[in-house]
Amino acid sequence: MPFLPTAAYSIHLQVALDNVPNTLGRLATAIGEAGANIMSMGGFDVRGDLLVNDVVANCRDEDHAAAVVTAIENQPGVEILHWHDRTFDMHEGGKIEVVSL
Template structure:
């Protein structure tokens, strides 16, 4: 039998009757269904009931349903909320842009933006190579994909490829300190992909072509 993993984990809020053995019966039911409890969060006692947050690792989406059915089949037990932790992690995306420099007052604003920024623009205009030191280019990579060869999923298109490319951006940042941004493009034409990358070049210090058939 496959091993339950966090990739198919559930975060359950369960309401039980506040009686001896109720939590034990819940744990046994989850175990008998093949689920693996990895977290138990504090009890919230509400008179004759108690609420408990439980994280359960499962094997597949079908197995998640089996575990939920096992819990729902218990007398005196109710699932009040159920969240898939993998989908929960992806809600709103996994990356964001953060400011490196604080804007504390008008002086900071005048240097970061107008009028001071014009001096930096002109310095780059006179020597294009300075863009690598005076902008984010030095440490920024574009992760470009058309979504035609994504992991073991195959051709799923650029929209569905975004979560994987966001994940790769996380790897760049967490393991190498490199800022990366996913760029999923809606074309499978080789020449169009090349042209798109060429047009993106002024913004990024490097381009990672990813999962392109």
């Protein structure tokens, strides 16, 4: 069985898309052809000639996440405004808190 994308390597991307037909299709195709799985997309924020959207995609590992980002960056009319590893963000600052009694 192939190593499938998992929520353990979930990335959140904020993207700006040219407000023209098929830009969203190219974004989704780039993510899928890179082997990632789109888990969610937020509503679009229309900013003139651009549409801004949040996308969450599951990847196989850190290297795969970087490859997915590169595949998206190579799409005309698509700009990544920000992206981060959702799992890493959940662990930022640690899970355990030490409190003096």
